[in-house]
Amino acid sequence: MNDHLSGLGALLLQYDVLGAFWTNIQLTFWGALFALALGTLLALMRISPIVSLRWAGATYVSVFRNTPLTIIMTFMVMGVWTALQIQLADDFQNNFFRLAVVGLAVYHAAFVCEAIRSGVNTVPLGQAEAARAIGLSFLPAARLIILPQAFRGAIAPLGNTLIALLKNSTVAAAASVSWETSSTMKTMIEFNPNYLWEIFAVFAIGYVILVIPIGLLTTSLSRRLAVKR
């Protein structure tokens, strides 16, 4: 028994499991940052008074929300890098990492957009009318009045999107980020099948430990920051 446990300990050190989790956290951080920026832009397009922008925003969301992430990730490597020869960094690892971040961002931006739009729906129409009535045009009204309230109404759905993004960051394996968690787990199980369940438990519990605080934090934030009406 003791031998078994110490063997597992050695295994975890040998394969840099913490480093693998750190990679997924970094993928999530950058993916979330770009997804938030792009998703906000898409949400602005979807509530704008310009019909063609609304149409473009809606089309983007339909396409990327309904495309499997694995397809997008594989395309990032096979299409964007191999075929189109668009390179995002000079060294291999950084290039794959950045391609994966772009894939994660363009996919989750569609969900961010819809989360923000649900936040916009929590803002009464009168707020926009009052903003227009004092002479603010669409962009200043959106920036000063609508979006600040919409974000505060969208914290819970944005938190759910962040949780999905963290878990989906393992799909970076399909973009050749072979040092992230799911790839690491695959290698570990392949060479140490006698530790099958233990290895699985380490990765599963690792994600539970990461995800639960995000949920708790966003729930409490969404309560604390709710706009009182």
Added chain:
Amino acid sequence: MDQTTSTTGQPAADETADAPRSGDALGAPLVELKHVNKHFGALHVLQDIDLTVRKGEVLVVIGPSGSGKSTLCRAINRLETIDDGTITVDGKELPEEGKALAKLRAEVGMVFQSFNLFAHKTVLDNVTLGPRKVRGMSKKDAEELARTLLDRVGVGNQAEKMPAQLSGGQQQRVAIARALAMRPKVMLFDEPTSALDPEMVNEVLDAMVALAQEGMTMIVVTHEMGFARKAADRVVFMADGQIVEEAHPEEFFTAPKSERARDFLSKILTH
């Protein structure tokens, strides 16, 4: 009344700004509606409306719900679009959506039934936002202006609070200060006291009467007859999308000419 005035809309001369509040001494036309029509689906909510409001005039629009009076009020700063006809404010026809419309709206103050204060901003920020972001006023000047206006409507001591911490009457007075901060040429009031508890109605009406006495041009959709009698130069009675009757308030409330107005007044006066 001069509904048929065919002025091409020279900006009103300034000497009328301090004109006394009597029907004959009012200034040049400030808001003009000509043959305005609007439909909501099959419903013809504004039917060929002609209306002229002169500088310094206080106009009360009264009528049963669904008569189109709120739509009329909201059409004047294009919160509702119209199907045809023209609306001019100070000689300029309402522009399409865009910068020009935003500029015009800055000169038309609006007070809503449900206050619509910016819920995530303090009372002070609600009032300074327009002057700072639309007029480009400095923070210091805007705050000075805001505090003066908040004092004027009697809520100066609430400046640091959030709207949700205020009573309805206080919120509506802040909304009036917010509109005034843009130094509008005309103020629109869309049933400003309808959402208020009865004991808060007077504090809002008092602020409006004071504003009227200062010579502000006002278009007020309301059922408050006390206000109409005290402050209005003219009452317009609307029903089913049409202007049925126009008269001096005293004349309208004591001797309405039309059957519709008599019927409406009997219903709201018998309690």
